[in-house]
Amino acid sequence: MDFSAVSTIASLEAKTNIRNKWTLLLAVAFGILSLAISYFGLVTAGTVGFQGFMRTAASLLNLVLYLIPIVSLSMATLSLTGEKGASELLFSQPVGRIEILLGKLLGLFLSIWTATLFGFGLAGVIIAIKAGTSGLTRYLGFVALAQLLALVFLSLGALVATLAETRAKASGMSLFLWFFFVLFYDLLVMGISFVLREKMANQFIFVSLFGNPVDMVRVSGLMLVGDVSIFGAAGAALMKFLGGQIISNLLLIAALLLWASVPFLVAGRWLRRRDL
Amino acid sequence: MRPHGLERKSFALASTLLLIGLLVTSACRAGDAISKPLVVSKQGPFRSIQEAIHTARAGDTIHVESGFYRGNLILDKQVTLEGVGKPIIHGDGQASVITVTAAGCVLRGFVIESSGTMLVDEDSGILLKSSHNQIEQNELRDVLFGIYLFSADHNLIADNTIRGREYLELGERGSGIHIWNSRDNVIRANSITLLRDGMYFQNAYHTTITGNRVSELRYGIHYMFSDDNKFEDNLFYNNVAGAAIMYSHRIELRRNGFLHNRGFSSFGILFQDSDDCLVEDNLIVDNVVGIFMEALRRSIFQRNLIAANDTAIEIFSSAEGNVFERNNFMANLSPIQLVGKRTTTLWSRLGNGNYWNDYTGYDLDADGIGDVPFKIQNVFEHLEGNYPRLRLYLFSPAAQAIALADKAFPVIEGSKEFDFYPLMKPVVLSVQMPEAGRPPVAGHSSVVVPLLMVALSVFLIVQGKKR
Incomplete structure (x- = not known):
């Protein structure tokens, strides 16, 4: 693997995204939304002399769950199914295809990373002023989780872009993927769990968490800002099933990293074999 | 002028008696002490x-x-x-x-x-x-x-x-x-x-x-088979659980704080098999479950602040004839969790309901009471009470979609818990948040890190724009 080529392509990709205003747009949108959530979330709580950091963080989590997957998917598909001329030029260079793919994804990740850093930074200032210092490390962990989610969906976007022949097809598929992971998957799992017997139903739900990166980020995010006790009896059962709090956190992170790398590797294989 | 002989004698006698009297009494006092x-x-x-x-x-x-x-x-x-x-x-x-x-x-x-x-x-x-x-x-x-x-x-x-x-x-x-x-x-x-x-x-x-x-x-109060006790102005905080009150009658809880009680299946106050309790002007803040009640009967909850709990109230259908009026429910992740079909607990009495910060109704006649009854649980929270595993979908887009869909097209038989007189503004409470309940004051360091995050992103964007 030629890492200098990867980094060149990555910085080129990041610069392109900054110049074509994608990053800026995302940063401003994310900044305004998270600012609004943290400000209004904390304003009602402040009047009675206590601060509800957890509820604010949970609302921010919601923003992450909806926005990050769709933004990552569409940025990846748009960038990888670019104009014919540009990609032809790039693929004719003496660089491996997997290097190009990795470089592009890293560049995209850098621009999403920059944009989310802006938004979370603004929200963090408000939270720090209004709710105090205690949650800072948890908050940073929360930001890292959001960015891990971006990495997963960039990787999925790369897979979609290489599988689909055209940009229109790729956009359609990524919209479907977004809908599937954000909404449909959970509804499906809940539905099936009502058909199963009680004990089976619990285990089925626990295992099914690992099939959806959005769920994994939501569960570990809530465990991070609150505590596993936020899920009540279900949380206790989940911890018992996975083997304790530390192990389950490690499992969730490992699974997310797997979700970030496997689609990318499959996309790379596909791309190498394909006749462009 | 010289006093008469007889008068002189009686005077001397009287003064002697007085002196003796004084001596005796002072001696007695010393003996007492x-x-x-x-x-x-x-x-x-x-x-x-x-x-x-x-x-x-x-x-x-x-x-x-x-x-x-x-x-x-x-x-x-x-x-x-x-x-x-x-x-x-x-x-x-x-x-x-x-x-x-x-x-x-x-x-x-x-x-x-x-x-x-x-x-x-x-x-x-x-x-x-x-x-x-x-x-x-x-x-x-x-x-x-x-x-x-x-x-x-x-x-x-x-x-x-x-x-x-x-x-x-x-x-x-x-x-x-x-x-x-x-x-x-x-x-x-x-x-x-x-x-x-x-x-x-x-x-x-x-x-x-x-x-x-x-x-x-562990438990701030661990309590059973004890009647007619009165708890006032106490503070229970950072415990595994606040107060567990069981098998008792006529307990009064007034102006107490039950704060930051966090642990598995933890609670601010738990009531089990008790009746005729009075819970007023308490602060029940930042607990896993604010108030847990199983088989609590004929008890009154008024003017309490129930805030920032994961679940404000977990109530079993065995809790009968309780009344909640003029409480403030604020920033709880879920308002109530009902285990069983329904309760005879009232969420308003004589035209007085509670303040719920999730209430989105209006007040056209401006009497301070919302014109639309407040349905306390959405359909997902209602299901959660009887299927605890669904709690794992807390804050998931799917749960929100189900709640939204049910609001538009109610198909499932949902929760019957209503506050018919929801208050538009929070009740002004007499109790102040004690020092132990407040979060630490923001230091400069905590603002610095997020500011650095903003600065770094701005720097990167500016760098990228350069030729």
Whole structure:
């Protein structure tokens, strides 16, 4: 693997995204939304002399769950199914295809990373002023989780872009993927769990968490800002099933990293074999 | 002018009688006060406290000067034991450090440490087996139980500090103040920490508990078969659970704080099989479950602040005929969780409901009461009560979609819990948030990190724009 080529392509990709205003747009949108959530979330709580950091963080989590997957998917598909001329030029260079793919994804990740850093930074200032210092490390962990989610969906976007022949097809598929992971998957799992017997139903739900990166980020995010006790009896059962709090956190992170790398590797294989 | 002879004589007689009278009364007064307190100090006259107690007669006062006194004590006659300059009474490391068997004793101003280790023998700092005692301004540390009231009535326990054995597992420690089979006691302004349970009540009646602070232990109050007790202005915080009140009648909870009680299946206040309780003006903030009620009957909750709990109220259908009025429900993750089909608990009474910060109705006639009844649970929260596993989908887009869909097209038979008179504005509360309930004030360092995040992103964007 030629890492200098990867980094060149990555910085080129990041610069392109900054110049074509994608990053800026995302940063401003994310900044305004998270600012609004943290400000209004904390304003009602402040009047009675206590601060509800957890509820604010949970609302921010919601923003992450909806926005990050769709933004990552569409940025990846748009960038990888670019104009014919540009990609032809790039693929004719003496660089491996997997290097190009990795470089592009890293560049995209850098621009999403920059944009989310802006938004979370603004929200963090408000939270720090209004709710105090205690949650800072948890908050940073929360930001890292959001960015891990971006990495997963960039990787999925790369897979979609290489599988689909055209940009229109790729956009359609990524919209479907977004809908599937954000909404449909959970509804499906809940539905099936009502058909199963009680004990089976619990285990089925626990295992099914690992099939959806959005769920994994939501569960570990809530465990991070609150505590596993936020899920009540279900949380206790989940911890018992996975083997304790530390192990389950490690499992969730490992699974997310797997979700970030496997689609990318499959996309790379596909791309190498394909006749462009 | 010279007085008459007879008058002179009677004058002298009268003055003599007066003098004698005065002498006699003053002598009697001195006798009542028992001339002088017995003094225990390193220099004498008494070197050991137990020796002084042996010598003392009922009603005597013993002053103990500061120093280190080894050995357990037994107060078997009515004495006032007063520490001057915080003398330390260091127990034998077995049984109770001080056992009071005589009524009417006063124990004030000591440091009491090193009790025994047997839970079954009630090994305590102070073991009270008599009535009408006053235990004040003592500091108990390294004790298994703090103060144990064993069939002891009409005692005053005030301004003591009790610290348990941190190195023991929670289950192996004793309670801070343990009251068994006793009545009419007053527990005031004590501070209790690092034990198993803060206050343990069993068959304790007509107790008044005011102004105590209980933190860093398992249950703030562990309570059963005890009626007619009154809790006012106490603070229970950072415990595994706030108060567990079971199998009791007519309990009053007023102006108490139940704050930051977090642990698995934890709660601010738990009620089990109790009735006719009155819960008013309390702060129930940042608990896993604010109020948990199973088989609680005919109880009234008013003007409480129930805020920032994961679940504000977990209620079983066995809770009957309770009333919630003029409470503030704010920033809870879920308002109520109902286990069972429905309850006969009322969420408003005589046109007075509660304030719910999730209420989105309007108030056209501007009477301060929302014109649309507030449906307290959405359909997902309703399902969650009977299928706990669904809680794992808390804040998931799917759960929100189900709730939204049900609002537009109600198909599933949903929750029947309504507040028919929801308040538009929060009730103004008389109680202030205590210091222990507040989050730490923001330091500059905590603002610096997010500011750096913003600066870094701006820097990157500006760099990228450069040719």
